[in-house]
Amino acid sequence: MLRTIQPCPEHHYYFVTGKLAEPMVRETVDRLAKQFGFAYSIGVMPITVAALITPKWLIRHLNPPSIATHVVVSGHLDTGHNELDSQVQIPVIYGPNDCREMAAVFGETRSIDPPTDYDIQIIAEINHAPRQDLQSVVSRAAQLVSCGANVIDFGCDPSNRCLQIGDYIAALVDQGISVSVDTFDSWEAAEATRHGASLVLSVNSSNRDQAVDWGVEVVAIPDTPCDKKSFEKTIDFLSKHGVTTRLDPILEPIGTGFANSLLRYTETRRDYPEHEMMMGIGNLTELTEVDSAGVNFLLLGICQELGIRSVLTTEVINWARSSVRECDAARRLVHYSVKKRVPPKHLSHDLVMLRDARLHPYTKQAIESLATSIRDNNYRILAENDSLYLLAANVLISGSDPFEMFQELLDRPESDNVDAGHAFYLGYEMAKASLALQLAKQYNQDQSLDWGLLTEPENRHRIRRK
Incomplete structure (x- = not known):
């Protein structure tokens, strides 16, 4: 469970990530360090996707600098926190799964239990x-x-x-x-x-x-x-x-x-x-x-x-x-x-249904850096800054029309892995991404759009290689 902390100039936070997310983590943490006034360093683990890190694996590879006062890891590791806490000599902070939401660790958004009482x-x-x-x-x-x-x-x-x-x-x-x-x-x-x-x-x-x-x-x-x-x-x-x-x-x-x-x-x-x-x-x-x-x-x-x-x-x-x-x-x-006697804000997002409460956009530079880091042919879809992006190894296609983008993909030699299943999956995800752009909603690949109390959890349908 995400817990907020109070940053201070004496703290030095060691942020742990994988190779693929390194550019976004650096961009996000640099902004937060300037905003909240703390020192930091970033540890890029020898793994492509940070979400695949396990507590046992991280203990073998973790080597925070001596000046570090805290280690910040992904919320994906929260299930193994006892093992990490016992092995790491400094406090471990379990952040969000998405690095773009890292500001929540430092209290940028209030964490309040949803109201339950009523008398109407x-x-x-x-x-x-x-x-x-x-x-x-x-x-x-x-x-x-x-x-x-x-x-x-x-x-x-x-x-x-x-x-x-x-x-x-x-x-x-x-x-x-x-x-x-x-x-x-x-x-x-x-x-x-x-x-x-x-x-x-x-x-x-x-x-x-x-x-x-x-x-x-x-x-x-x-x-x-x-x-x-x-x-x-x-x-x-x-x-x-x-x-x-x-x-x-x-x-x-x-x-x-x-x-x-x-x-x-x-x-x-x-x-x-x-x-x-x-x-x-x-x-x-x-x-x-x-x-x-x-x-x-x-x-x-x-x-x-x-x-x-x-x-x-x-x-x-x-x-x-x-x-x-x-x-x-x-x-x-x-x-x-x-x-x-407070405004009804930051209490619950159940009634924010058409648009999202906030967006976590990537910059164009972060997207380009991400594209150059990808070494596999699995497709990533982003909906950022009024544009759709399709990324894979040696692929960076952007635009506003999914049909034109998909045709551009098919015209490239890298598209030899796009079978009927891939095409259906990409069409489904790009339709969601287009809708997110139209309504100013946050798009996260393989996750349902957030419709407040009407949100239906979505099974992960990413194509799995045999």
Whole structure:
């Protein structure tokens, strides 16, 4: 595990690497030495690829200078640290696997455990649930719970009463799932609560009289979003009859009163500080044609600061299809941020999905030096500084069009090892590299691009020689 250290002028760090990475290590360490003010030397081991170094092998070849106060080795060796620590006479520091991330050793980036605490409840709605069969609803509910939902909202069909609503609710409750029901139909609400639903969305002047008999918590809303008086009358009525209530002034989409609706949430919190509140954030994410992660995060931040401790979301539209997972990540970040009174930065990269938090580019000189160091015909692909690079022994091809680069490779005598398998592999990797350039993402060969919480680990598919 990478641990940071505090560099000082009295320290002399001995960086261990292989032949292939020597140019990049020298360039990176030279910059860091100037930045942090430490002395250093570099030990180039008699091996091409540093990642192949083992603790036993390194002990036989390690010969740090007498002035060295610390040895810095690759994080690949962390699994054998006990053996190294016992044999090396000075402290051993286990850095990152990629030398370009070496700054993390000296605390350039903060290392904080991802926030885990939260106090905002996610209510995930299954829209038009009665149009699906019972098993589909149960399966979908289980999936939403696994993504972070605390309550599953059974969204009724306003045009058709669901006569089997009791069966649906009972099936969900039997799975240990907390259930709310989204309906203005008093009969549906009564049946749902009788079979285990613990929350009814929503109540206004049209059904508040019946809400007294349901015996569960309800969400109070105004008759129309701007009708504050009807909202107040419903709240007073429910309070008078002892009905536990959450307040939702209604979030309106951009273009129909979004800013004013945010003001209503602030005013409602001021006027009713003792009440729980809910915000239906799906009204914005579903009706705003942008990726939902940033929208969800901002809305969760507003909720955290106003003490709104439940949100209603849904995943109907494709650009919001991961909203529950996004809200789950966002609520942890905003809880930490508000509690610690710090900006929500350097806490987690789960919601940095389109672009990466930072890039670690090679300079053109480092790439050229790397190219001259390669002695084998295995292809390396880089995506740096608006260009793609394809490197192997006696090969350095750069450009922006993978098709043109591949044709250039085939026209060279060195391409006699490019069979169908190689071609497929290179095409796959260069497509990833092109996408990384387009979106300003970090590309690392044989590794998946970083899509935040949507990242799927990628098996290493590099062609292996028999």
